[in-house]
Each structure stands twice: as structure tokens, then as C-alpha cells.
Amino acid sequence: MIDVVLKKGKEKAVLHKHPWVFSGAIENVKGKPVNGEIIRLLGNKKDFLAYGFYNDQSRVAVRLLEWNEEVMVDEAWFRTKVREAVAGRAHILEDGTTDTCRLIFSESDYLPGLIVDKYADHLAVQVLTSGMQNAMPVIIDELNTLLKPQSIFDKSDATSRSHEGLETTNVLLSGNHPPELVMVKENGISYGINIAEGQKSGFYCDQRYNRQALANYAKGKTMLDCFSYTGGFTLNALKNGAASVTSVDSSALALETLEENIRLNKFDGAEHAAIKSDVNVQLRKFKEDGAKFDIIVLDPPKYAPSRSALDRASRAYKDLNRLGMQLLNSGGLLATFSCSGAMDMETFKQVLAWAALDAGKQVQFIYQFHQPEDHPVRASFPEGEYLKGLLCRVW
Template sequence: MKKIILNKGKDKAAWQLHPWVFSGAVNKVIDQPQNGDVVSVYNNEDEFIAFGIYNSTSRVAVRLLEWHPNREINEEWWRNRVRSAVNNRLHLLSEENDTVRLIFAEADFLPGLIADKYADYISVQVHAAGVEQVKTIIIDELVRLLNPKGIYERSDLKSREHEGLPDSNGLLYGTVPPEFVAIIENGIQYQVNIVEGQKSGFYCDQRDNRLLTAQYVKGKKVLDCFSYSGGFTLNALRGGASHVTAVDSSALAIDTLRQNIALNGFDAEQYAAVQSDVNKYLRELGEQQARFDLIVLDPPKYAPSRSALDKASRAYKDLNRRGLMLLESGGLLATFSCSGAMDIDTFKQVLAWAALDAGKEIQFIRQFHQPEDHPVRASFSEGEYLKGLLVRVI
């Protein structure tokens, strides 16, 4: 097997089961592995640490897979990992929920691989060259386990550039998904565009948080910002909100949201769908002295890396300041960050600064997390990317 020798003092994280070896930790590369090859990783004293996938073009030079020296990384190894990930989530599927994340990359020892089940279809994203080499095995195992109507790839990701991979979109198995696939989450029906929608088609990582937030909406006027296809909006309407205003910059998102509201039979008088830049719309609402009882802020990733955290913190602060300005005493703000670089303590500090600038006193009354089909490995805290806070203005 091709071999990687780490620099002295750069092996601690690998021994502690962290799945990433950065290029700066590599001392020697033996036998010229190609990108995507399985390699064995040793410390500078020639002690075996783990097997992993090598990539010379990536900042993450090796994605570690297996720490047991007697377990070969072969076809059955990959199939076992896929089976384990899928079996750990089958209990989440029911008549009320037919959508789930089947595979969550490093959390499931399948680095660089995402697979989401949307009713009878599966959407797949491949971020890593090593997974690209065994993609046919993974797809075959998913077919064997779940017998979907189709598996569609949405690997149009910036991260693939760092792996030396081109974009790859298209059908991997079965039939191409229709323009809109009908799914059910929390008993609510959605139309999901797998082929052209954002990410893999839907944001199932907010499943639990939509339900939790809906507990506070009865009889209230709600503003749902970055609404996409209406997850928080639909849960709020079902929860008895008096009115919901949904805002998103995407025309496709707004059109899909309208379809979803009609699909579930909600009263058209109970909501307004606004296509607009959210920050611009919040400024306009502030100028109008508009007020809401509950506001949801679920923006895209502002901090793709730690180097972007300072700039992102300022963006989060300004966004939340504008939201807080629209709330009176007793008003609630459900605010989220999907930036892995933004930890919860930093996010709380950002909210404290936003409240100070808005002239508001606030309480943190609930903390939100990603659901169990997006687990976090104890050795890989970076997998805990989604966090949120329910804030009360006092």
C-alpha cells in the first residue's frame, strides 16, 4: 500500500480519530499515490495510524477512513459503511416523514459523500476524489437497500475544485426525477426540485427546528426570512399563525413556496410571498415601522472558513439587528447559522452585540441543533455546522 509519513508533532489529531490530515502535516509521500488512492498513514517513527484517501491538490491531503490495521479498504468495507449509515436512519421514515439524510459524510465515515432521500428518489453529492472512485459501489448499495425510482447526482460544488474534480450532474440510476418530487416532512407536503433546486433540493436539516418554532406561533404575525420553499412558513401556518410573510431572493423558491401552500390547502389570505433581497426588505420594513411577533432568520452560509469568520460575524450582527428592530417586548426571534466556523458561543456574542445596537434587551430561551440524521462525531466537531437560538425581546 502507498504510504504517507507525517511530520513530527503533526500526528496528534490523527491518533485522536480526527478524519482530516492537512497538507502541512505531511512529511513524505511514498510510491506516488494518485488522487483518490487509498494510502496508509504513519507517524515519523513509522507507527501505523490509519488508512485514508489521498489527494495532492486538496488542503486536506488525506481523509482518514479506518484506524484498525487489519481491516482492508475494499468493496465490502464501503458497502458496510453505506449499510450502517442507512440502517441508523430507517426509524426516522414514516407516513409523516419520507425525507431523510441517509449519509452525512465524515459523520458516517464516508468523507465527502452526502445522500438525501426524497420520497422515492435519492439525491447524491460527491465532494471527494476518493469517493468518486467508488461511486458505482455506493450507488449499487443504495439501490440494493432502498430500491429507489431514481438516484440523481448534484455534485456542482465549489469544494470539488479543491479536489481537482469537475462538476458532475446527472442521472446515476433509474429514472430522472420529475420537475417536482412530492415529499412529506412533519406531515406537511412539499414539492422538491431535485434537479435545479438549492443544494440537494431541500433543507431537511431544519426538520426538528421547524416543528419547535411552530410551537410559538399561534395567533401571531410571523416573518420568515430566507424562506426558500417554505419550511418555516408552512409549519407556522399549520401551527395557527395569524399571518406569515415569507421572503426570499429566488424566484424559483417563491414559486415553489406558493405551490407548497396551495398543495397543503392553506388560506391564501394568511400569507404573503415576497421576492426580495432580505437585508433590503428588512431595511424597508424598518423604515415603515412594521412590527412582527415572531421572526425567522435562516440565512445561507456567511462563513465558509475560519478566515471569513470576522466578516461573517459583522454580517450576522447586522442581519439580526435589523430583525430585532422589528420586534416589541415579548417578540421572538428564531435565528440560525449554518456556518461550521461559527460556534454557538460566538453566535451568542454576535446576538448580544446585535441587541445592543438595536437598543433591545434579550433572553436566550431555546437552543436549536441539527437533527439526528446529521450526527456529529465526537472526534470531528466541525460536523456540527447548524446552530440556532430562540431569542425573546424583554
């Protein structure tokens, strides 16, 4: 096994079990490891620190896996990690009202670069690191053994794969090709999920509890659901008796699926409008038209993919939330989210304070939204906490 030696003074994060070693922390590499190969990480005094995946094309040159020198990272190691992750989600699916969740969440489940989502009897995977790409035959075999899914579909189409020297892919790995719409349940609501062509792995199960929490406020209210995708917040609000919901998204496919989901749940009689538009453009149009709502949901895509983009992202979040605040009835509710790991909660609150000032509004933070338990945050890897949100009362 090839040794990678750290520079003097760079051991602290590794000793604290953080799973990333940046290229700038490496003193030398004893040999020529192939990208994705498992290496042995040593301190500057040649003491063993951990085993990890190596990749000289990535800024994160080593992704750590195991800190016990006596425990080899072999086929059995990967199978154990998969079994532990799947077992930790079993209770989410027990009562039958939900059959979709995230089974494996990358570094937070000790499998860096691997995401696995369960959609009823189908699995969607995303592989973001070269090391995990090498381990996929074992991973697929173990998932088939444990769950016997009808299909395992590879949705590794993230551009971040290029940082590891990997091409994007969108192919069937195992079983039969999933149907155009896979039918799933979440919180007792039915959804049709387009695994092959949908965003990310097909569905955003990280908002499961947040959708339910917001729906508790929706009875008899008018709601605007921005970046609605296939209607998670929309459907929960309609189920809970919202007077009307307007859904805005730039994807025609997402809105077509949303409309089908409304019919699927027999919400056809509810007052609902779907608008295909850029959200920022549509919010300005609503303002020009004098439209007002009781509840507004703002769940945008990731504006800050890295800390270097945080200032620009903060301005984008501020402008978006200012527009939303201006469209609320007095005392209305703004449910606003950030899925940018670089944006911490305190910074997000400050951005909302600036938005309120610009909008001429007073804001109370009345509830904090979080990612659910199938998106755990590892104590030694706080970067895994990416989703945060606030329910704001706006005056």
C-alpha cells in the same frame, strides 16, 4: 499500497481519530499516488496509523477512513458503511409523517465527502472528494440494492469540488429522471422538491425539528420568514394557526415552489405574502414602512465558510440580527440561525449580544436549536456540528 509519512509530532489528531490530515503535516510520500487513491498513513517512526484517501491538490491531503490495519478498505467496507448509515435513519421514517431525511452525512458517517438525501422514492447525492468519487459505482449499487429508489441524482455542483480537482456535475446516475417536483412529507406537511434545479440537494431537512419547535409559538401570531426558500418554517407556522406569514427570499423559483406548497397543503385561505427580495434590503424597507411582527425567522446561507472568514461573517450576522430585532413587537420572538461550522454557539451568542446593544434591545435566550439526528456529530470530528440557532425573546 503507497505510504504517506507524517512529520514528527503530527500524530496526535490521527490517534484521536480525527479524519483530516493537512498537507503541512506530511513529511513525505513514498511514491506517486493518484488523487483519490487509498494510501497507508504512517507515523514518523514508520508505525501504521490509518488508511485514507489521498489528494495532493487539497489542503486536506488525506481523509482517513479506517484505523485498524487488519481491516482493508475494499468494496465490502464501503457497502458496510452505507448499510450502517441507512439503518441508523430507519426510525425517522417509520410513522409515515416524514419520508425525507439525510441518509449519509460525510465524515460523520465515516464516508468523507459523501452526502445522500432521501426524498420519498428518490435519492440526491453530493460527492465532494476525489476518493469518494472513485467509490461511487459501489455506493450507487449498494443504495439501489438497499432502497430500490426510482432515481439517484448527482447534485455535486458545490464549488468546493475544485479543491479536489473535480468539476461540478448535475446528472442522473441511476433510474428515471426525477419529475420537476418530487412530492415528500415532513412533519405531516407535503412539499414539492425540485431535485435537479433546487439549492444544495433540493431541500434543507436539517431544520425538520426546529420548524416544528418554532411552530408551537405561532398560533395567532404574525410571522416574517426570511431566507424562506420553499417554505419550511412558513408552512409549519401556517399549519399551527399563525395569523399571517410573510416569506422573503431572493429566488423566484423557491417562492413559486413555496406558493405551490401552500396550495398542496390546502393553506390557501391563510394570510400569506411572498416577497422576492434581498433580505437585508427588505428588512430596511420594512423598518422604513414601520412594519412590526410577533415572530421573525432569520435562516441565512453560510456566511463563514472558514475560520478566516469569521470576523467578516460576525459583522454580517450582527447587522442582520440588529435589523430583525428592530422589527419585532415588544416581547416578540427572533428565531435566528447560523449554518457556518466556523461559528460556534458561544461566538454566536456574543454576536447576538452585540446586535441587541446596537438595536437598543434586551434579549433573552429561551431555546437552543440544533441539527437533527440524521446529521450526527462524530465525537472525533466536532466540525460536523455546523447548524446552531437560538430562540430569543426581544424587549
